[in-house]
Amino acid sequence: MQKQMILILTTFLFAVIIAGTTYANGLTDVYVSPEGDDDTGTGQASDPFRTVGKGIDSISSGGTVNLAPGTYDRGGGGVTKDYGIEITKDVTIQGAGKDLTFIDARGLDGIFTIASGCSVILKDLTLMNGQPRGNGGAVNVASGSTLNAINCKFIKNKATSGGAIYNLGSTTATNCLFENNEAGFTQSGGAIYTTCGSVLTVTGSTFTGNKDNAQHGGAIFASGSVTLKIIGNNFINNMGNAIYIIYLEYAHYNINVNRIVANTPYGLYISRENPNQVLGPAGGEIKIDASNNWWGSNNDPRTVDGTIYDPQKFADTTKWLVLGISAYPNSVPFGGTSTVTANVIYNNLGQDTSSIGHIPDGTPITITTDIGNVGSKSVVRYTVNGIVSTIFRANDGLGIANLNAILDNFMTPLPALVEVAAGSVGTKASVSAKTIGMQETGTALIPLLLGLLFVSMGAFTSKQR
CATH class of the missing domain: 2.160.20 (Pectate Lyase C-like)
Incomplete structure (x- = not known):
């Protein structure tokens, strides 16, 4: 029995020594929170320290101090500070x-x-x-x-x-x-x-x-x-x-x-x-x-x-980089769409610089149009890899749409052009063209209507007789 007690005590003391050594050498991950405590905390996720300094002091070289959300603004002496x-x-x-x-x-x-x-x-x-x-x-x-x-x-x-x-x-x-x-x-x-x-x-x-x-x-x-x-x-x-x-x-x-x-x-x-x-x-x-x-x-x-x-x-x-804009296709019927792309990836010599990198993602570029819309007459898009795109919708007037890109108050000197032609998507004619509708066969409706009118008048006259 005495030997067993000695063995248990020896094992316990050894565990304590090992634990103390581990803490003295530092932990590999320490957690810190404004709600933590430098005196009673253990640096675990469930029992964090309070200050950044305490976390750094307790970590082993190469370890990570994990800071919870909040503000760390405590000064003071020693290691208990932020x-x-x-x-x-x-x-x-x-x-x-x-x-x-x-x-x-x-x-x-x-x-x-x-x-x-x-x-x-x-x-x-x-x-x-x-x-x-x-x-x-x-x-x-x-x-x-x-x-x-x-x-x-x-x-x-x-x-x-x-x-x-x-x-x-x-x-x-x-x-x-x-x-x-x-x-x-x-x-x-x-x-x-x-x-x-x-x-x-x-x-x-x-x-x-x-x-x-x-x-x-x-x-x-x-x-x-x-x-x-x-x-x-x-x-x-x-x-x-x-x-x-x-x-x-x-x-x-x-x-x-x-x-x-x-x-x-x-x-x-x-x-x-x-x-x-x-x-x-x-x-x-x-x-x-x-x-x-x-x-x-x-x-x-x-x-x-x-x-x-x-x-x-x-x-x-x-x-130097230049701002450019293009649209495809560049001719659409009324009611059609074209994809508009603006970019800052080409330089003044026309060379693609994408292999070097690009201006930061999220840079705002405005795209405008005078005919149709791009959401309205203007829309802001944010760059990804130096490029933005939007959809031009030919639903407001006929003619040549001038599409421009604006970055840092600079407008592209040459717009992208999209021709909006008469004839709408899914129909034989455009309302904006103000033309009279046609049958599928192409027969003019006015002569047909006149013919029906004469037939009706003839039937009405026969009835009266």
Whole structure:
């Protein structure tokens, strides 16, 4: 009996030690909720922690902190806080949705600093009101560290440089929204600052309302030996130049299939690190590829005020996206239909750019007509892969219908034409043509009616007799 008791106690103590060791080393999945408790919670889905900091502290390297819907805005010392957090391990911070999970620093501090050598994934959440004393309002990415932001919002963050993100490492932002972020009066990068051998890749994201008071990139500032890949994004209504680049000959820049409109004073501003450098065509290879973007019209962007500042032509902008429209078939009977397609996938040379990418899905294009309707006389459709389509219905007048597409207040200079001819679908003639109906045989009805009238009159006369 004594041996059995010893065995039971030994097994129990071993289990306790193992459990304690597992907790000390961290869990692979931790759950956090505004309704949780850092003191009594275990980090399980049924018993979550209260703060983001507690979740990160409790997770093992490579694990996931799952944030329930709600707002996380608790400050304080130690690990029990939601902002002012230094991340010193690999971790994924998973929200319940960018419109459901909010980390709000309330303008009291930055939100995350990622230590060198660490990799962090932020997914499906909003980071807002970060405001540190230094750089990186929402996230400060140290040299040698990695940030991957997926389907996130960065709203109203403010810092000396990098209002939302200050990047010295490798940062990727995919399907993110950067809105109303701001850099200080003497520094750079209203939304993102990237420099010193860093890598920045941004795709499918929108930058709007961001501000750099020093005019050094309301949306993005890039300098030094960076690798910059800006593909398929919106840059709209940013202040202090949307994209500001201090060009270096040994850096690499790709800025393609973006929608860059209504930014002040310029959409793209290119300066240079060393005024004595020989750059551009005279200096050899052009390494700023800024081709195949939509600049707000079908015109050469360098001829449009407020679009590009690049007097030495360091960037290649000889190709740009144009708005086009077509209709098929281009001749229909009254009552018929035609499929109308507008697109922003071809450049000024007529080349299909779909293999590179496309402007962000959901871009609104208006289609109008003067005859018939496309829902009414105008309809708004939203792009998928740079394309929209609608149905033209020839049910209002005859003649040539002029169909136009409008994007960012620019109308296609050449409309798609659809001829609406007399003769309607399913009948022998169109009411709009104001013709007298015919029998199936083609015999005129008027002589037939006259004949019937004479016969009737003859029968009536016979009766009277």
